[in-house]
Amino acid sequence: MIGKRFDNNLDTMFGLTILGNNSALPAYNRHPTAQVLTLNDQLFLIDCGEGTQMQMSLYKIRRGRINHIFISHLHGDHYFGLPGLITSFGLLGRASDLHLYAPSALEPILDLQLNCADTRLPYKLHFHALEKSLVLIDEDSFSVECFRVFHRIDCWGFLFREKRNPRKINVEATEKYDVPVSYYNRLKQGDDYVNDDKITANGALTFPNKPSRSYAYCADTLYNESLVEIIKNVSTLYHEATYLKDKQEKATARFHSTTIQAAQLAKLANVKQLLIGHFSSTYEKVEEFLVEAQEVFPDTKLALEGQTYLIQ
Amino acid sequence: MIGKRFDNNLDTMFGLTILGNNSALPAYNRHPTAQVLTLNDQLFLIDCGEGTQMQMSLYKIRRGRINHIFISHLHGDHYFGLPGLITSFGLLGRASDLHLYAPSALEPILDLQLNCADTRLPYKLHFHALEKSLVLIDEDSFSVECFRVFHRIDCWGFLFREKRNPRKINVEATEKYDVPVSYYNRLKQGDDYVNDDKITANGALTFPNKPSRSYAYCADTLYNESLVEIIKNVSTLYHEATYLKDKQEKATARFHSTTIQAAQLAKLANVKQLLIGHFSSTYEKVEEFLVEAQEVFPDTKLALEGQTYLIQ
Secondary structure, X not given: OHHHHHHOXXXXXXXXXXXXXXXXXXXXXXXXXXXXXXXXXXXXXXXXXXOHHHHHHHOOOOHHHEEEEEOOOOOHHHOOXXXXXXXXXXXXXXXXXXXXXXXXXXXXXXXXXXXXXXXXXXOOEEEEEOOOOEEEEEOOOEEEEEEEOOOOOOOEEEEEEEOOOOEEXXXXXXXXXXXXXXXXXXXXXXXXXXXXXXXXXXXXXXXXXXXXXXXXXXXXXXXXXXXXXXXXXXXXXXXXXXXOHHHHHHHHHOOOOEHHHHHHHHHHOOOOEEEEXXXXXXXXXXXXXXXXXXXXXXXXXXXXXXXXEEOO | OHHHHHHOOOXXXXXXXXXXXXXXXXXXXXXXXXXXXXXXXXXXXXXEOOOHHHHHHHOOOOHHHEEEXXXXXXXXXXXXXXXXXXXXXXXXXXXXXXXXXXXOOHHHHHHHHHHHOOOXXXXXXXXXXOOOOEEEEEOOOEEEEEEEOOOOOOOEEEEEEEOOOOEEEOHHHHHHOOOOHHHHHHHHOOOOEEXXXXXXXXXXXXXXXXXXXXXXXXXXXXXXXXXHHHHOOXXXXXXXXXXXXXXXXXXXXXXXXXXXXXXXHHHXXXXXXXXXXXXXXXXXXOHHHHHHHHHHOOOEEEOOOOOEEEOX
């Protein structure tokens, strides 16, 4: 019973697995962009470059748990793996609905591809066109918003927010006051414990919980400080860093960012942790990206393929 | 000089490199269909499943030498790697024309993909719609034909024929009769040597050459003996063998073939060598495919990724 009660307070798993960290041209065994965000037993796929389904096999991603796919924009290195994944879901006999959030121009492409292959998916594919900043998903335990970023073509960022109960159970106190386990969820929401005519204040039975965790994804984009307001205080920010700092002019010309720019935005937004990726294929090694970004924002990590980063 | 003269008789390289040998669902680190045919200094890409450009890097294919791409049909495992390859050619600064031979429904898909990415290719992409059996390319040194195979959707096979000179130089004889090297090409075509009023018969100066080599590609298809007439006597036949012989009913229901059927067609067509591939992802190991096919046609090989098979 104690074990069960403690489980009620356990953090759910919140982590990000990188499947691809390279920019447009695959190089040095780095793959185009794809990330899997795990929140408890749900997986969210963010972008889906060519080869994503093979990377999922390599890194043992349980693809059946993906119910939501988010495509930032329609440059091929962010979605050319999607038709294959959608088709493979069908071949694997998927039955549950799949929700796809992407710029509207993707829908007729997928329709043509499915039609000319005479493919009838055994599951329902819901296409949600990204047209303005809004909350895409609002569930009990999490929400997902989209927001505009600044690329050569229509491009979107995504913000995932865990919804945490405001209070955590104080097990010693609930045992002392003999509060039944069935009451725990109300306590976690902040309710007092009412038993007949006796009221025990919530504060005596719970502790304040930690703030909710969040993940913001910004790729591909120019450096733009208007993003700060949107991503302020997130637990983990992924921001593209296609080039090292000496290539800022090139980065700007191509609507991309440098190491320093990604780190500067993380600093202004007061995030806890920064992940950088989308490395240009002109670089064989990427260690220098970390050195440069950490000069501005020490809590930076490189987004490396096959690695999982805890969001905390 | 002797060396140079002998070079004139040397066989050109004619070989097939397998980049993917699996059917629809990538499995056991086997990739969807893609093959590169090398004829002298030209490369021909046959089908282009997802991940083909990464496989090209892995197996060090000189992709800049590819000027012709052939897509058999529009199931994703035969073309989902094509948009990425076409885009990467652009990023790599390709300037030379690229010829694409494929079912007509592919063209609007590629157009949409290029348009929504605002991609302007720095090279010219020529789309040739496959609509009837015909000679697609007829050059001095080779020809390529397409022919219908028998799949659930419109599907094409391809037949590559080397054009060999009918005669080979007899170096001892040409030296004895003092024939200039500039005359060799005419001798190889069968001309007599005419010097002022003196005629030396071609037969005295040359040997008969070996017959021209050829490669036929049949995927994906039902077993159908009407193909025999088309692929008769080819040097190497690739025929799909998606299933082992005990799954013939399943193979037929899905418009595919078994090991035995591929081998039987090779035998009826009197080909020199059979390659089988497009293995179903239900099989972890593929050795049994070879055992079964060789029962009917001993000169069978498995199409294995990264392997190059000489066509002779």
